[in-house]
Amino acid sequence: xDLKSKxxxxxxxxxxxxxxxxxxxxxxxxxxxxxxxVARGWKDVTLFATKESVTAAKLVGWVERGYEEDKSQIPLxxxxxxxxxxxxxxxxxxxxxxxxxxxxxxxxxxxxTPMLTTIHxxxxxxxxxxxxxxxxxxxxSISNADRDKELPYLATVYxxxxxxxxxxxxxxxxxxxxxxxxxxxxxxxxxxxxxxxxGIDLLIAGIIQDQNYFDTLIKPHLxxxxxxxxxxxxPTQRDALLKEAYAVIHLNLIPERFxxxxxxxxxxxxxxxxxxxxxxREVIADNQTGxxxxxxxEAVEAVGRIDTIDRKxxxxxxxxNFTIDCMVSGYEKVYAEIFRREQAKKK
Amino acid sequence: xDLKSKxxxxxxxxxxxxxxxxxxxxxxxxxxxxxxxVARGWKDVTLFATKESVTAAKLVGWVERGYEEDKSQIPLxxxxxxxxxxxxxxxxxxxxxxxxxxxxxxxxxxxxTPMLTTIHxxxxxxxxxxxxxxxxxxxxSISNADRDKELPYLATVYxxxxxxxxxxxxxxxxxxxxxxxxxxxxxxxxxxxxxxxxGIDLLIAGIIQDQNYFDTLIKPHLxxxxxxxxxxxxPTQRDALLKEAYAVIHLNLIPERFxxxxxxxxxxxxxxxxxxxxxxREVIADNQTGxxxxxxxEAVEAVGRIDTIDRKxxxxxxxxNFTIDCMVSGYEKVYAEIFRREQAKKK
Numbered sequence: 001x002d003l004k005s006k007x008x009x010x011x012x013x014x015x016x017x018x019x020x021x022x023x024x025x026x027x028x029x030x031x032x033x034x035x036x037x038v039a040r041g042w043k044d045v046t047l048f049a050t051k052e053s054v055t056a057a058k059l060v061g062w063v064e065r066g067y068e069e070d071k072s073q074i075p076l077x078x079x080x081x082x083x084x085x086x087x088x089x090x091x092x093x094x095x096x097x098x099x100x101x102x103x104x105x106x107x108x109x110x111x112x113t114p115m116l117t118t119i120h121x122x123x124x125x126x127x128x129x130x131x132x133x134x135x136x137x138x139x140x141s142i143s144n145a146d147r148d149k150e151l152p153y154l155a156t157v158y159x160x161x162x163x164x165x166x167x168x169x170x171x172x173x174x175x176x177x178x179x180x181x182x183x184x185x186x187x188x189x190x191x192x193x194x195x196x197x198x199g200i201d202l203l204i205a206g207i208i209q210d211q212n213y214f215d216t217l218i219k220p221h222l223x224x225x226x227x228x229x230x231x232x233x234x235p236t237q238r239d240a241l242l243k244e245a246y247a248v249i250h251l252n253l254i255p256e257r258f259x260x261x262x263x264x265x266x267x268x269x270x271x272x273x274x275x276x277x278x279x280x281r282e283v284i285a286d287n288q289t290g291x292x293x294x295x296x297x298e299a300v301e302a303v304g305r306i307d308t309i310d311r312k313x314x315x316x317x318x319x320x321n322f323t324i325d326c327m328v329s330g331y332e333k334v335y336a337e338i339f340r341r342e343q344a345k346k347k
Numbered sequence: 348x349d350l351k352s353k354x355x356x357x358x359x360x361x362x363x364x365x366x367x368x369x370x371x372x373x374x375x376x377x378x379x380x381x382x383x384x385v386a387r388g389w390k391d392v393t394l395f396a397t398k399e400s401v402t403a404a405k406l407v408g409w410v411e412r413g414y415e416e417d418k419s420q421i422p423l424x425x426x427x428x429x430x431x432x433x434x435x436x437x438x439x440x441x442x443x444x445x446x447x448x449x450x451x452x453x454x455x456x457x458x459x460t461p462m463l464t465t466i467h468x469x470x471x472x473x474x475x476x477x478x479x480x481x482x483x484x485x486x487x488s489i490s491n492a493d494r495d496k497e498l499p500y501l502a503t504v505y506x507x508x509x510x511x512x513x514x515x516x517x518x519x520x521x522x523x524x525x526x527x528x529x530x531x532x533x534x535x536x537x538x539x540x541x542x543x544x545x546g547i548d549l550l551i552a553g554i555i556q557d558q559n560y561f562d563t564l565i566k567p568h569l570x571x572x573x574x575x576x577x578x579x580x581x582p583t584q585r586d587a588l589l590k591e592a593y594a595v596i597h598l599n600l601i602p603e604r605f606x607x608x609x610x611x612x613x614x615x616x617x618x619x620x621x622x623x624x625x626x627x628r629e630v631i632a633d634n635q636t637g638x639x640x641x642x643x644x645e646a647v648e649a650v651g652r653i654d655t656i657d658r659k660x661x662x663x664x665x666x667x668n669f670t671i672d673c674m675v676s677g678y679e680k681v682y683a684e685i686f687r688r689e690q691a692k693k694k
Contacts, residue, residue, distance in 0.1 A: 074473045076423065077449070081477060084453035102424070106431035110457035126421045130428060 003336055006094040007044040010034045010057070013100050014082045015075070016066040018049035022234075023207075024066075025260075026120050030099040031055070032160055036328030046093070048086045060085075079103060087111055095335060102130040108137055114342050116140060116334065118157070121257045122148065138338050140331075143279030146257040155334050158282075159258050160327030161318070165235035166242070166267040168315045173244035176303070177270070179205040179233065180250070180261045182214050187251035187275065189217040190296055192227055194249050194273075197300045202249075204229045205241055242268035247290070247306045250274040251299060259283045266290070267318040269311035273302045283322070289314040350683055353441040354391040357381045357404070360447050361429045362422070363413040365396035369581075370554075371413075372607075373467050376674075377446040378402070379507055383675030393440070395433045407432075426450060434458055442682060449477040455484055461689050463487060463681065465504070468604045469495065485685050487678075490626030493604040502681050505629075506605050507674030508665070512582035513589070513614040515662045520591035523650070524617070526552040526580065527597070527608045529561050534598035534622065536564040537643055539574055541596050541620075544647045549596075551576045552588055589615035594637075594653045597621040598646060606630050613637070614665040616658035620649045630669070636661040 010033055016024035019031035027049070034047045038056045047053065051061035062085045067073040083104050090096060090111040098104045098117045108115060116138040122128060131139075132150055141147045141156045176198070178191035188204060195202035204227070208214045221227050233241055242248075248265040255278025256262075262272045262283045272290035274280040284290040289309065291302035320326070357380055363371030366378035374396070381394045385403045394400065398408035409432045414420040430451050437443060437458040445451045445464045455462055463485040469475060478486070479497055488494045488503045523545070525538035535551060542549035551574070555561045568574050580588055589595075595612040602625025603609075609619045609630045619637035621627040631637040636656065638649035667673070 072473065074471055077473050077476055080450055080453040081480060084456065088456040103427055106427040107454060107457060109431065109435040110454065124421055126419065126424050129424055133428060 003332070003339070004040075004042045005044060006042075006335070006339065007046070007092065008037065008042060008335070009046045009048060009086060009089075009093040009096045010037075011083070011086055011096060011098040011100050011104060012047060012049040012053070014050050014063045014066055014078050015068045016050075017069070018047065018053040018055070020066075024068075026099050026101075027066075029118070029120070029159055032162070032324045033097065033099070033328060033331060036160070036324050037331075040325075040328055040332070048082065060089075083107065095338060097331070097335075102127050105130055105134045105137065108134055114138065114338055116154075116338060118142065119146070119151075121146065138334075140334055142258045143256075143282050145255060145279040145282060154337060155330065157327055157330035157334065158322055159260065159263070160324035161260065161263050161267065161322055163267055163318070163323060165239050166264055167239055168267070168269045168311075169243060170269060170311055172246045172270075172306075172311065173242075174246055175201045175203050175244045177203050177205070177241060177245040177248050177265075178250070179203075179238070179241065179248070181209040182206050182218065182229075183209040184213050184217075185252065185254045187253050188213075190251035190253075190299070191249040192218070192221045193296045194251070194299045194303065195227060196221075197296070198303045200246065200303065201226050202228070203241060203244060205231065205233045205238070207232045238264065239268070242270050245270040247303060248272045249299065250280070251293070251296070252277055252280070254278070256280050256283075262290075263318055263322040266314035267322075269314050271306055271309040271311070271314055273299050273306075285313070285317055289317045350679070350686070351387075351389045352391060353389075353682070353686065354393070354439065355384065355389060355682070356393050356395060356433060356436075356440040356443045357384075358430070358433055358443060358445040358447050358451060359394060359396040359400070361397050361410045361413055361425050362415045363397075364416070365394065365400040365402070367413075371415075373446050373448075374413075376465070376467070376506055379509070379671045380444065380446070380675060380678060383507070383671050384678075387672075387675055387679070395429065407436075430454065442685060444678070444682075449474050452477055452481045452484065455481055461485060461685055463501075463685060465489065466493070466498075468493065485681075487681055489605045490603075490629050492602060492626040492629060501684060502677065504674055504677035504681065505669055506607065506610070507671035508607065508610050508614065508669055509671060510614055510665070512586050513611055514586050515614070515616045515658075516590060517616060517658055519593045519617075519653075519658065520589075521593055522548045522550050522591045524550050524552070524588060524592040524595050524612075525597070526550075526585070526588065526595070528556040529553050529565065529576075530556040531560050531564075532599065532601045534600050535560075537598035537600075537646070538596040539565070539568045540643045541598070541646045541650065542574060543568075544643070545650045547593065547650070548573050549575070550588060550591060552578065552580045552585075554579045585611065586615065589617050592617040594650060595619045596646065597627070598640070598643070599624055599627070601625070603627050603630075609637075610665055610669040613661035614669075616661050618653055618656040618658070618661055620646050620653075632660070632664055636664045 012018040012030035018027040020027045045057035047055045063078045067075045087107040090113040096115040118140045276292040286292045293299045359365040359377035365374040367374045392404035394402045394404045410425045414422045414425045434454040437460040443462040465487045623639035633639045640646045
């Protein structure tokens with residue numbers, strides 16, 4: 001049977017619409033995979049998501065709206081109903097591709113259809129108990145760094161980003177930029193230190209995830225000129241922000257799982273200076289598309305060497321590794337391997 | 348096949364040990380059912396509970412300790428692993444009796460073994476979505492009052508209480524007693540009103556569930572004589588407390604689902620004055636074992652008529668309706684009906 005005729009169920013979370021109107025990382029990836037498969041000629045793709053979701057594939061939904069958008073819902077009620085309905089129809093598919101964390105795994109002993117789970121991150125060490133209980137299934141990591149040593153992974157498939165709102169610009173801006181969630185984990189306060197030591201202006205953008213952190217470590221440094229906070233940015237505003245960027249400073253204090261901000265920055269031609277933690281080393285090509293550092297002093301020093309980075313390399317790295325098409329092509333290989341193994345089991 | 352040879356799986360929650368060391372209502376009921384079945388000669392009973400649980404039946408556990416007793420666990424992780432492991436072994440049983448809320452229902456389309464769910468209460472109207480999605484299964488309510496109109500129930504089986512620590516006393520005490528959770532829902536403040544209007548001393552016992560409620564509506568009325576709060580009580584202390592009771596005042600402001608306090612009080616021979624809401628009318632025989640009222644004025648008036656209640660009637664009502672043996676015998680009838688229906692389906 002032709003690979004692209006296999007019946008694929010993509011399981012999205014139901015916190016938000018798929019694709020989300022604004023925030024919603026896992027729903028975004030689920031949408032990108034679904035639409036990417038259809039675009040690449042897959043004939044029988046079904047997206048399980050909220051009923052109001054939008055897709056070129058077949059849509060099946062049991063929950064009207066995302067529980068984050070309709071607070072009358074108990075999240076677990078919507079979640080378990082949604083998963084149950086997919087599992088009930090498992091026999092209609094050749095593969096279920098779950099982008100929905102650990103709960104679907106607990107239905108696995110009861111279905112015959114193989115399931116692939118993309119692990120978008122371990123939100124707490126305790127959820128490893130579920131993954132480790134289910135080793136006879138298929139896992140994909142979103143970076144080589146974000147792996148649990150005990151789990152069997154088929155592959156790493158990096159997240160793919162939509163390049164349509166990311167304009168490549170050969171000419172650098174004259175500011176440093178920090179964007180993403182404003183939180184200690186993302187090291188927003190370290191960007192301020194770097195900017196001050198370099199004597200270069202800094203633009204900060206993103207949602208405030210920890211108000212106390214913002215109030216105590218960020219706000220006191222803000223002004224109308226050298227250190228500015230401009231709030232959250234949509235894709236158009238993000239593109240305008242990156243136009244101003246000489247470099248993006250991303251001194252994360254915990255390991256990145258993937259690091260969308262780094263890929264987006266490079267797509268716009270902007271080199272990234274990032275902490276050498278987690279996946280940063282996989283997303284950035286050190287000395288080619290940015291610099292990996294271990295502290296503020298090294299970051300300041302790296303800013304001095306930004307001119308040696310060819311901005312075309314930054315864009316090219318994204319085009320070759322982190323587009324939606326790259327991601328979907330990665331999953332095609334994974335699907336083919338799963339079908340090969342399932343076939344071998346039957347013999 | 349002999350009914351008592353059927354293979355029964357009792358599914359307990361894993362918040363606490365089964366039976367719980369102190370608090371843990373659903374684990375208590377699951378334990379009472381399990382031990383009651385074994386005591387009545389059932390030959391193949393398996394309790395699914397935490398590993399450290401104690402039972403005369405076979406014990407199967409996947410979670411070491413209750414997640415309320417070991418806070419390193421994410422409750423949903425322990426819960427879904429526990430349920431999944433039961434479902435994986437469903438084919439080994441003739442019936443699964445779930446005392447574990449709505450999540451197990453979502454695995455039901457994937458197993459062939461019939462399941463009975465005792466609905467211990469609807470913690471939120473939203474969870475009805477799961478129950479209403481699963482109408483082709485078996486439900487038991489714990490009172491006729493605590494029913495959802497859309498669900499098919501096989502029967503009401505009242506909770507059974509352990510009489511061993513409840514001494515029947517023919518001679519009344521000289522105080523009013525209010526015990527249970529200290530919360531607006533339980534109308535603790537109304538007991539104080541009743542006591543003051545009657546000019547009778549009041550003893551209040553139980554855990555403080557709403558500290559603000561206690562501080563503002565209860566504490567200002569407390570003293571060392573006429574209105575006393577004595578804290579939570581264990582079964583021995585509860586027995587001593589009920590010895591002091593002329594009547595128990597239970598002016599609940601939301602419908603009771605069952606009402607353990609009322610059954611325990613009557614077991615000790617103490618008449619109960621309760622709000623005519625929810626299951627109170629089923630637990631109390633109005634004018635026989637207590638009085639159903641609609642407000643404080645009616646409760647005060649009812650206190651004046653307590654002497655016309657024969658305390659032996661109170662004890663007898665419990666012995667005939669609310670013992671563990673009554674409960675287990677109720678479930679035996681339900682199990683038999685389920686097997687009859689399952690057999691009829693096969694024909």
